[in-house]
Amino acid sequence: MSNIPADLRYAKTHEWLRRESDGTVTVGITDYAQNSLGDITFVQLPKVGASFRSGEAFGVVESVKAASDLYAPVAGTVVAANATLDGTPETVNRSPFADGWMIRLKPADAAAGGDLLDAAAYGQQVG
DSSP states (O other): OOOOOTTSEEOTTSEEEEEOTTSOEEEEEOHHHHHHHOSEEEEEOOOTTOEEOTTOEEEEEEESSOEEEEEOSSOEEEEEEOTHHHHOTTHHHHOTTTTTOOEEEEESSTTTTTTSBOHHHHHHHHO
């Protein structure tokens, strides 16, 4: 059974989104996604300042099983990328919702993300 925190929103492509108090959003991949990928060996993230449309690929995660694109759950501009993952990509396996976050975005629209799945709906998708 996957861990699906109730305070996050979820994309059908297995990214999660957390709203921060400063108006930014933090994005990572779900417990289900990291578990499906297996041992993560490499994470490629964008540079600060890069902009993405909702649903656009922003990076790649590679594991012993596969390589998978990462998709922006909302449109926005990257304000931070998790540099820890450069040297220790396995952090995503150990802590997908905390230390294994991928990027922080300044959303193009403050209301963005309202169409994402809540925990119950995402749980049904991966159930």
